[in-house]
Amino acid sequence: MARTIGSHGPKTMEAIRKAGLRLIFEHGYAAMSLRQLAAEVGIQSGSLYNHISTKQELLFDLVRDHINELLRQLDRALQGKQRPADKLRAFVAFHVTYHMTKKREVFIANSELRSLEPKNYEEIVALRGAYEQRLAAILTEGVAEGEFEVVDVQVATFAILALLTGLTTWYRPGGRLTKEAIVAAHEKLVLSSVAPTGTADRASQCAPSPRSGLARR
Amino acid sequence: MARTIGSHGPKTMEAIRKAGLRLIFEHGYAAMSLRQLAAEVGIQSGSLYNHISTKQELLFDLVRDHINELLRQLDRALQGKQRPADKLRAFVAFHVTYHMTKKREVFIANSELRSLEPKNYEEIVALRGAYEQRLAAILTEGVAEGEFEVVDVQVATFAILALLTGLTTWYRPGGRLTKEAIVAAHEKLVLSSVAPTGTADRASQCAPSPRSGLARR
Amino acid sequence: MARTIGSHGPKTMEAIRKAGLRLIFEHGYAAMSLRQLAAEVGIQSGSLYNHISTKQELLFDLVRDHINELLRQLDRALQGKQRPADKLRAFVAFHVTYHMTKKREVFIANSELRSLEPKNYEEIVALRGAYEQRLAAILTEGVAEGEFEVVDVQVATFAILALLTGLTTWYRPGGRLTKEAIVAAHEKLVLSSVAPTGTADRASQCAPSPRSGLARR
Amino acid sequence: MARTIGSHGPKTMEAIRKAGLRLIFEHGYAAMSLRQLAAEVGIQSGSLYNHISTKQELLFDLVRDHINELLRQLDRALQGKQRPADKLRAFVAFHVTYHMTKKREVFIANSELRSLEPKNYEEIVALRGAYEQRLAAILTEGVAEGEFEVVDVQVATFAILALLTGLTTWYRPGGRLTKEAIVAAHEKLVLSSVAPTGTADRASQCAPSPRSGLARR
DNA sequence: AATGAATGAGCTTTCATTCAT
DNA sequence: AATGAATGAAAGCTCATTCAT
Numbered sequence: 001m002a003r004t005i006g007s008h009g010p011k012t013m014e015a016i017r018k019a020g021l022r023l024i025f026e027h028g029y030a031a032m033s034l035r036q037l038a039a040e041v042g043i044q045s046g047s048l049y050n051h052i053s054t055k056q057e058l059l060f061d062l063v064r065d066h067i068n069e070l071l072r073q074l075d076r077a078l079q080g081k082q083r084p085a086d087k088l089r090a091f092v093a094f095h096v097t098y099h100m101t102k103k104r105e106v107f108i109a110n111s112e113l114r115s116l117e118p119k120n121y122e123e124i125v126a127l128r129g130a131y132e133q134r135l136a137a138i139l140t141e142g143v144a145e146g147e148f149e150v151v152d153v154q155v156a157t158f159a160i161l162a163l164l165t166g167l168t169t170w171y172r173p174g175g176r177l178t179k180e181a182i183v184a185a186h187e188k189l190v191l192s193s194v195a196p197t198g199t200a201d202r203a204s205q206c207a208p209s210p211r212s213g214l215a216r217r
Numbered sequence: 218m219a220r221t222i223g224s225h226g227p228k229t230m231e232a233i234r235k236a237g238l239r240l241i242f243e244h245g246y247a248a249m250s251l252r253q254l255a256a257e258v259g260i261q262s263g264s265l266y267n268h269i270s271t272k273q274e275l276l277f278d279l280v281r282d283h284i285n286e287l288l289r290q291l292d293r294a295l296q297g298k299q300r301p302a303d304k305l306r307a308f309v310a311f312h313v314t315y316h317m318t319k320k321r322e323v324f325i326a327n328s329e330l331r332s333l334e335p336k337n338y339e340e341i342v343a344l345r346g347a348y349e350q351r352l353a354a355i356l357t358e359g360v361a362e363g364e365f366e367v368v369d370v371q372v373a374t375f376a377i378l379a380l381l382t383g384l385t386t387w388y389r390p391g392g393r394l395t396k397e398a399i400v401a402a403h404e405k406l407v408l409s410s411v412a413p414t415g416t417a418d419r420a421s422q423c424a425p426s427p428r429s430g431l432a433r434r
Numbered sequence: 435m436a437r438t439i440g441s442h443g444p445k446t447m448e449a450i451r452k453a454g455l456r457l458i459f460e461h462g463y464a465a466m467s468l469r470q471l472a473a474e475v476g477i478q479s480g481s482l483y484n485h486i487s488t489k490q491e492l493l494f495d496l497v498r499d500h501i502n503e504l505l506r507q508l509d510r511a512l513q514g515k516q517r518p519a520d521k522l523r524a525f526v527a528f529h530v531t532y533h534m535t536k537k538r539e540v541f542i543a544n545s546e547l548r549s550l551e552p553k554n555y556e557e558i559v560a561l562r563g564a565y566e567q568r569l570a571a572i573l574t575e576g577v578a579e580g581e582f583e584v585v586d587v588q589v590a591t592f593a594i595l596a597l598l599t600g601l602t603t604w605y606r607p608g609g610r611l612t613k614e615a616i617v618a619a620h621e622k623l624v625l626s627s628v629a630p631t632g633t634a635d636r637a638s639q640c641a642p643s644p645r646s647g648l649a650r651r
Numbered sequence: 652m653a654r655t656i657g658s659h660g661p662k663t664m665e666a667i668r669k670a671g672l673r674l675i676f677e678h679g680y681a682a683m684s685l686r687q688l689a690a691e692v693g694i695q696s697g698s699l700y701n702h703i704s705t706k707q708e709l710l711f712d713l714v715r716d717h718i719n720e721l722l723r724q725l726d727r728a729l730q731g732k733q734r735p736a737d738k739l740r741a742f743v744a745f746h747v748t749y750h751m752t753k754k755r756e757v758f759i760a761n762s763e764l765r766s767l768e769p770k771n772y773e774e775i776v777a778l779r780g781a782y783e784q785r786l787a788a789i790l791t792e793g794v795a796e797g798e799f800e801v802v803d804v805q806v807a808t809f810a811i812l813a814l815l816t817g818l819t820t821w822y823r824p825g826g827r828l829t830k831e832a833i834v835a836a837h838e839k840l841v842l843s844s845v846a847p848t849g850t851a852d853r854a855s856q857c858a859p860s861p862r863s864g865l866a867r868r
Numbered sequence: 869a870a871t872g873a874a875t876g877a878g879c880t881t882t883c884a885t886t887c888a889t
Numbered sequence: 890a891a892t893g894a895a896t897g898a899a900a901g902c903t904c905a906t907t908c909a910t
Contacts, residue, residue: 012869028331030248034905046907047870055905111328114245151402152394159406162383163376170375177369185368189376193410229894251880260895263882267894272880446873462765465681468901477874480903484873489901545762548679585836586828593840596817597810604809611803619802623810627844663890685884694891697886701890706884 013051015041020058025104029059029115059112060120066105067127073098074134084142085191091135092190095164096183100171107168132157139194149196160190230268232258237275242321246276246332276329277337283322284344290315291351301359302408308352309407312381313400317388324385349374356411366413377407447485449475454492459538463493463549493546494554500539501561507532508568518576519625525569526624529598530617534605541602566591573628583630594624664702666692671709676755680710680766710763711771717756718778724749725785735793736842742786743841746815747834751822758819783808790845800847811841 019040023032034055038045052058077094081087099106109124116124136157142148150156164186171182236257240249251272255262269275294311298304316323326341333341353374359365367373381403388399453474457466468489472479486492511528515521533540543558550558570591576582584590598620605616670691674683685706689696703709728745732738750757760775767775787808793799801807815837822833 026331028245028247030245031332033903035903043869044871045905046872049906049908050869114243115248149405151405152398155394155399155402156406158383158387159380159403162386163380166375166379166383169379177372181369182372185372186376188366188368188414189373189410192412192414193406195409195412197405197409250878252878261897262880263897264895266881460765462679462681464679465766467899469899478876479901480876480878481874483902548677549682583839585839586832589828589833589836590840592817592821593814593837596820597814600809600813600817603813611806615803616806619806620810622800622802622848623807623844626846626848627840629843629846631839631843684882686882695893696884697893698891700885700887 012041012043016048016051016058017062021062021104021108024059024062024108024112029055029108029112056117056120059108059115060117060124062105063109063112063116063124064127066102066109067124067131070098070106070109071127071131074131078134084138084145084147087138088142088148088194089187089191091138092164092187093183096167096186097179099165099167100173100179100182103168103171106165110165110168132161135160142194146196148194150194156194160193163189163193229258229260233265233268233275234279238279238321238325241276241279241325241329246272246325246329273334273337276325276332277334277341279322280326280329280333280341281337281344283319283326284341284348287315287323287326288344288348291348295351301355301362301364304355305359305365305411306404306408308355309381309404310400313384313403314396316382316384317390317396317399320385320388323382327382327385349378352377359411363413365411367411373411377410380406380410446475446477450482450485450492451496455496455538455542458493458496458542458546463489463542463546490551490554493542493549494551494558496539497543497546497550497558498561500536500543501558501565504532504540504543505561505565508565512568518572518579518581521572522576522582522628523621523625525572526598526621527617530601530620531613533599533601534607534613534616537602537605540599544599544602566595569595576628580630582628584628590628594627597623597627663692663694667699667702667709668713672713672755672759675710675713675759675763680706680759680763707768707771710759710766711768711775713756714760714763714767714775715778717753717760718775718782721749721757721760722778722782725782729785735789735796735798738789739793739799739845740838740842742789743815743838744834747818747837748830750816750818751824751830751833754819754822757816761816761819783812786811793845797847799845801845807845811844814840814844 016037019037020032023037023040027036034048035045038048041048052061074091074094077090078087081090109128113121113124113128136153139148139150139153139156139160143150143153167182167186177185233254236254237249240254240257251265252262255265258265269278291308291311294307295304298307326345330338330341330345353370356365356367356370356373356377360367360370384399384403394402450471453471454466457471457474468482469479472482475482486495508525508528511524512521515524543562547555547558547562570587573582573584573587573590573594577584577587601616601620611619667688670688671683674688674691685699686696689699692699703712725742725745728741729738732741760779764772764775764779787804790799790801790804790807790811794801794804818833818837828836
């Protein structure tokens, strides 16, 4: 007479991850109770432990899997780009696009690092560092080649990442702007932000990436 | 034999706010226990209630007082600035400087909105909207005068605020850079980010659709 | 290593009700702590919440279930009685007998009404009203038929109920008097109390019910 | 700048007793907090301790003073009565009248005995016993003289006291009946309840006391 | 793989009481 | 005789987690 509602068999783990993602996104890791999570999935809270080992590990898995996927896809998106401006534009386009489709994962991976236990925290921070390093390297190269101008590469790296990631706090599918318009808006901001101040290589900066283009709904 | 150790009299409230600020910053509102807070202050947890009415109200007061102060000081910092670029530079300088001295307050005011009860949440979001509006107005004016160029004012507003506020996640006093250098780095990034691109398809970029507004949480 | 000592499975709820009944009877609802209750049952206080939803609801359930049972049994006891004096005698005999076997339930249902939250209070008062109404109707009928004489039916109803219910404050099983003697004593008092003062139908009023009789142990 | 509201000087103690009486009557001793009480009086809870020594002692004083006064006035009311029926009628009239004017004190003295600490409890129970004894003596005398008939004097004593005291649960000044009518109703019930069942001295039993009579307002 | 019932620690909040001022 | 701030205990309730079934 068990399992009157809720999910069944091998799909349960996926339901837990999905519900966990949503609840952590909405309430925060500390404020989400496993009872809530279980209720969302349609099982008793004790039954969660057939699928996860601890609450902490659920968070860790969600964050780690997300960052690994992020890195994997970033590297694919950067493949074949040669000039720093092209790389930066590809970085922005990828980052923004990815954040729009996975905004919960991204948000959690940024906001719940403090909820990770030290060992887990360090592992994630290392992965995050690798991601940041991709951007820092692009900026460094661009500055060296005279295509970019920044006061401090480190600051610029953090600032651009914050700018791009801020998206997760306001983006909703079906909002006023198309995804392409949002990408374009960010490309403009980021590419301009590192442009040399005096006379700029205008052409390379501002041509929007080919697939984008402003559109209204 | 009361009050053998710990804080005393009218200074206690200030100690509570200060410790609360730090603990919420470090662990998050939900993860901070009032026992922890009381221990930090040097009193029993029940004694907190001589100074606060609920945990929720402590958070609300901290956030509200911060945003009010932020708005007050911003308006003072913008006084006398005429041209949009001057206003924007003043905005950035103020925002960055303020965030370096009050990074905990700023961080909490951004990250713990979801921990506010609906009534409190709405009050704070209204205040935050007023702050955002200051920046949006500067950008709008700059675009109208041809000094700035953005794809979308709303997106640019959120992006620039995210860029600037990201500071709170990494800034530590006594780090590699001086405060002035940090301000300068952000001024460069922000001012450039909205700079006109030179020869661009101006018409298509910038007209915002009249009806809309983005959603935030 | 769960469940080393204490109560188990489906019997726990019954143990909680029983212990709750005793503790509320002895100390009052407000003075009974759930830790006490849990200790009595042999579980941790948090474990109570696998069986009850709140302390208030435990009280409410105890009181409501009691009154429903009381009404059900009263109606059975009155079945087939025709004349008002017979009905009144049956009412007294039932009430006294029931109160001797369920004195805790009865006491609580009378003394802890003020501890009920408004919504619960109203529901119980309505049920109690139905019980009182049974007695009021008997008196009204008896007065109309000239068998009874009272100054005021309402006052008499309350007074008789108070008289009968007072039993719960002193009755102890194994005391000086048999149950039958106690019933008889109350029958005499109540039947006489409403007897006409001038010329009465003595036979119907005062013959004690056959089974009773005073006994000493 | 102290004492902006609330009572002043020697009147404070009286205000505490009055408010305490009301709060205990309404919520019960355990459920009344000293903060509530202090708020009612218009002082801080710590200030109560300038007037009372403990919460327990406040209860004890209220109950003891009430019972002493009750005994004192009862003895005065019984003075000069010779025949058992006269004494019983005087007892009822006094008891009912007193309970109508001091219903809170009476109610508390009956319902909060369990909240008294053992030493206090015993003292009060002794006083209460003295009061009960007055009634028991009247009944015993009446039975000996053939004026009354009861199955058991002890039971009758408790029952009559319960009947009379029940008044405190429903009496409200300004209700449907005058005080005199209420007294008369109880006189009828009690005098009849102990009347002999066969041949009785009707005149003495049932003539209501001269001043009473049913009235509506 | 699910349940239901348990644990023990912890939560926010309230309590009666104390006491320097 | 009042305040305001403290204590230490306890309140009702929730938590993550365990485990026999």
